Structures are given as structure tokens and as C-alpha cells.
Amino acid sequence: MSTLRPGSVCDTTPLQRFESQSSSGEEPSSPTASSIIAAAAAAAAAVSPNKTPNHNNNNVKLDLQMPTFVGNSGNHGSLYKPPLRGPRQIFGRILMDLCLLSCVGLPMLGFSLWGEAFNRGFFCNDSTLKHPYKESSMPSWLLYLMCGALPFSVMLVVEFFRAQDKRLHGPFEKHRMGSGYHFCHLELPTWLLECYHRIGIFIFGLGVEQLTTNIAKYSIGRLRPHFYTLCQPVMPDGSTCSDPINAARYIEKFTCAAVDITSKQLKDMRLSFPSGHASFACYSMLYLVIYLQRRMHWNRMRMLRHLLQFLLLMFAWYTALTRVSDYKHHWSDVLAGSGIGLTYAVVVTSTMW
Known part of the structure; x- marks a missing residue:
């Protein structure tokens, strides 16, 4: 059984593995939040001489792809600005x-x-x-x-x-x-x-x-x-409101005698x-x-x-x-x-x- 030495938890560090993938023509895949955290923890354990390495870290895979930043209208801190209308x-x-x-x-x-x-x-x-x-x-x-x-x-x-x-x-x-x-x-x-x-x-x-x-x-x-004053109504028979015959009548047909109206x-x-x-x-x-x-x-x-x-x-x-x-x-x-x-x-x- 081989003895593990400090600093030799994995054959390659995360950076070296990325370089080897690049030299072999493989396109690195996108990192997720959990993979980046796991890779950072593995790198910290590999460079620390005072801690015993964990064999379970041998299967850590580093996934490197730059995330795409887009405006999120649901984020209150976003500076998203709607397109201008002309x-x-x-x-x-x-x-x-x-x-x-x-x-x-x-x-x-x-x-x-x-x-x-x-x-x-x-x-x-x-x-x-x-x-x-x-x-x-x-x-x-x-x-x-x-x-x-x-x-x-x-x-x-x-x-x-x-x-x-x-x-x-x-x-x-x-x-x-x-x-x-x-x-x-x-x-x-x-x-x-x-x-x-x-x-x-x-x-x-x-x-x-x-x-x-x-x-x-x-x-x-x-x-x-001011209807009476302005109009001075005259009935079709020539009578006016001053005539007793029109005292209780409901007048519907009339003309205005005022000349200045x-x-x-x-x-x-x-x-x-x-x-x-x-x-x-x-x-x-x-x-x-x-x-x-x-x-x-x-x-x-x-x-x-x-x-x-x-x-x-x-x-x-x-x-x-x-x-x-x-x-x-x-x-x-x-x-x-x-x-x-x-x-x-x-x-x-x-x-x-």
C-alpha cells in the first residue's frame, strides 16, 4: 500500500486539471455553485500540510464555464432598463x-x-x-x-x-x-x-x-x-302673459318679442x-x-x-x-x-x- 503524502491528495490540482483538459482539446463544462465550492475546498485541503487528506476528494470534478449575466426584473438591485421607444x-x-x-x-x-x-x-x-x-x-x-x-x-x-x-x-x-x-x-x-x-x-x-x-x-x-325678461313671449294669437286669458294656461307655442335677443x-x-x-x-x-x-x-x-x-x-x-x-x-x-x-x-x- 502506497503512503499518501501531504499535497498529493489528487494527481492534479483543479487548475492543472483544467490545463490538461484545454491541452487535450476538451471543452470545459459550466460550473455550478456546488461544484465551485467543492473545488475550492479540495484545493484548500491539498495545499494545507497540517490536515489529513480525505480520500473522498479524489472524485471531485471541476466544471469551469463563465456564467451569463442578464438583467433580472424581479431583482430589486437590478439596473435593468427597458428599451427606449422612439x-x-x-x-x-x-x-x-x-x-x-x-x-x-x-x-x-x-x-x-x-x-x-x-x-x-x-x-x-x-x-x-x-x-x-x-x-x-x-x-x-x-x-x-x-x-x-x-x-x-x-x-x-x-x-x-x-x-x-x-x-x-x-x-x-x-x-x-x-x-x-x-x-x-x-x-x-x-x-x-x-x-x-x-x-x-x-x-x-x-x-x-x-x-x-x-x-x-x-x-x-x-x-x-330670466326667461320672461329676456324673451318677452307672445302667443300665436297675439296675446301676452299680461292678458287674463293666459293666466292659468300652459304655453307651448310662442315667439320672443324682444328685439335685442x-x-x-x-x-x-x-x-x-x-x-x-x-x-x-x-x-x-x-x-x-x-x-x-x-x-x-x-x-x-x-x-x-x-x-x-x-x-x-x-x-x-x-x-x-x-x-x-x-x-x-x-x-x-x-x-x-x-x-x-x-x-x-x-x-x-x-x-x-
């Missing part, structure tokens, strides 16, 4: 969103150009239709500025500063990897993509809310509180229910309030956030009140319009994070 994908997505918006925009345009309200009649002794005609305390340009331009500006500012605040994101958040879209050899920032999402949802919800309001307006055809006013006087101003203001302001609550997370600006939310809600509240005080709508019209706006604001922001 102008074709960008314009394709915009076109698809515009098609969806046209589903609500085109019916609204049709109502505005060709819609005819339901021909609702009236009683001559109806005192709710005898209020004076007044100009709106909330002009349309101010309403569009506050409920259209203001939300866009606020969302742009908030998303931009959220992207700059590293405390709101982890080290491997999406904003650090980019948006995945590039245009003119420049990758679009993630905050710009977030603005597109938020503003797009806002516009779509606004279109659905206005379409719902217009459907009700043209289906009901309710007369405005325009075709727009003639159409608009039948669109009292529900209030479009109230629904527009309530939707926009409540959407912005919920947006600030869920996206403006700076601790030092909590008081500022609550102040902004209060001012936004007060603007919607004031707009609704002026529609009654200006005799543009009945109180029930304003209540219904506000309910429509608040409902859609809650629905479209229900999935916002």
Missing part, C-alpha cells in the same frame, strides 16, 4: 389618446353646433321665470382660466419638483432609469411623462363630465329664471338644467384638491397645501352660488351640476397614487 411610439400613443378623447369631444361639438333643446312650455303665473337678466359675476374667460389653465400649471410644477426630490424615491425608482421614450436623440424625463398621464386623465374626465351635462341640458330643456341667447335660455358652470368648477377644483393631497407630500408645505385646497374649494363654492344670485339657474340646477362634477372628479381620481 417618436413612432410617442406619436402612436398620442394619436390613440386623441381618438379616445374624440369619443366625447365630437358629441359635445355636435350638441353645440346642431343640438336643439327640448321644447318645454311654461305657465304665465310662474314667478320663478320672472327674474331680471344680469351679466355673470363669473365670466367665462375667468372660469376657463381657473378651471383649465390653473390645473395644468399646478400639475406641471408639482411633478417637476417631485422628480427633483430624492427623498420621495428609492435608489432604483423608475425616474432614475428614465421614461423609456426618446425624441430627437433625447430621452424624455419621467416627470414630463407623469404630467402627460395626469393632464390626460383630467381632460378625459372633464370631457365626460361636460358631455353628461349637455345630454341633460338638451333632454330637459328647462327655462332659465340673439340666436345664441334664444338657444341658451332653454339650457338651465343642470348648471354647466357649477359642474365644470366643481370637477376641476375637486380634481385638483385630490391631486394635491396625493402628490404634494412635502412635510414643510402641509399648511400651504391645505390653504390651496381651501381656496380651490371656495372658488367652486362661489361659482355655484353666483349662478343662483345672477339668476342664471335655479338652485336645483346648481345642485345637480355640482353633483355631476363632484362625482366624476372622485371617479377619475380613484386610482391616482
Whole structure:
């Protein structure tokens, strides 16, 4: 029986065996984790003069093949980055969103150009239709500025500063990897993509809310509180509401004797229910309030956030009140319009994070 000497556990060390495989033309196979650990243990035992070698290590096989490193999306420490999408994908997505918006925009345009309200009649002794005609305390340009331009500006500012605040994101958040879209050899920032999402949802919800309001307006055809003052109705027989014969009659056929009434006013006087101003203001302001609550997370600006939310809600509240005080709508019209706006604001922001 031959005596084993220290350092002669195997005829060859793992490195020598690899060299012998290479010289003989054999292609080494891929190492697994267990084979690499076993080979390292065998090499350590072979070079250690103070330990008795183990005969079971004679059958250790070394498997050498470099592993393939690929991005693993399930690994939180991975730096995997999705492939960039170019102008074709960008314009394709915009076109698809515009098609969806046209589903609500085109019916609204049709109502505005060709819609005819339901021909609702009236009683001559109806005192709710005898209020004076007044100009709106909330002009349309101010309403569009506050409920259209203001939300866009606020969302742009908030998303931009959220992207700059590293405390709101982890080290491997999406904003650090980019948006995945590039245009003119420049990758679009993630905050710009977030603005597109938020503003797009806002516009779509606004279109659905206005379409719902217009459907009700043209289906009901309710007369405005200043109907008598603006129209001065005359019956086909030439009589007016001041004649006793018309005191208790329900009038359906009439013409407006006022000479200064325009075709727009003639159409608009039948669109009292529900209030479009109230629904527009309530939707926009409540959407912005919920947006600030869920996206403006700076601790030092909590008081500022609550102040902004209060001012936004007060603007919607004031707009609704002026529609009654200006005799543009009945109180029930304003209540219904506000309910429509608040409902859609809650629905479209229900999935916002």
C-alpha cells in the first residue's frame, strides 16, 4: 500500500486539471455553485500540510464555464432598463389618446353646433321665470382660466419638483432609469411623462363630465329664471302673459318679442338644467384638491397645501352660488351640476397614487 503524502491528495490540482483538459482539446463544462465550492475546498485541503487528506476528494470534478449575466426584473438591485421607444411610439400613443378623447369631444361639438333643446312650455303665473337678466359675476374667460389653465400649471410644477426630490424615491425608482421614450436623440424625463398621464386623465374626465351635462341640458330643456325678461313671449294669437286669458294656461307655442335677443341667447335660455358652470368648477377644483393631497407630500408645505385646497374649494363654492344670485339657474340646477362634477372628479381620481 502506497503512503499518501501531504499535497498529493489528487494527481492534479483543479487548475492543472483544467490545463490538461484545454491541452487535450476538451471543452470545459459550466460550473455550478456546488461544484465551485467543492473545488475550492479540495484545493484548500491539498495545499494545507497540517490536515489529513480525505480520500473522498479524489472524485471531485471541476466544471469551469463563465456564467451569463442578464438583467433580472424581479431583482430589486437590478439596473435593468427597458428599451427606449422612439417618436413612432410617442406619436402612436398620442394619436390613440386623441381618438379616445374624440369619443366625447365630437358629441359635445355636435350638441353645440346642431343640438336643439327640448321644447318645454311654461305657465304665465310662474314667478320663478320672472327674474331680471344680469351679466355673470363669473365670466367665462375667468372660469376657463381657473378651471383649465390653473390645473395644468399646478400639475406641471408639482411633478417637476417631485422628480427633483430624492427623498420621495428609492435608489432604483423608475425616474432614475428614465421614461423609456426618446425624441430627437433625447430621452424624455419621467416627470414630463407623469404630467402627460395626469393632464390626460383630467381632460378625459372633464370631457365626460361636460358631455353628461349637455345630454341633460338638451333632454330637459328647462327655462332659465330670466326667461320672461329676456324673451318677452307672445302667443300665436297675439296675446301676452299680461292678458287674463293666459293666466292659468300652459304655453307651448310662442315667439320672443324682444328685439335685442340673439340666436345664441334664444338657444341658451332653454339650457338651465343642470348648471354647466357649477359642474365644470366643481370637477376641476375637486380634481385638483385630490391631486394635491396625493402628490404634494412635502412635510414643510402641509399648511400651504391645505390653504390651496381651501381656496380651490371656495372658488367652486362661489361659482355655484353666483349662478343662483345672477339668476342664471335655479338652485336645483346648481345642485345637480355640482353633483355631476363632484362625482366624476372622485371617479377619475380613484386610482391616482
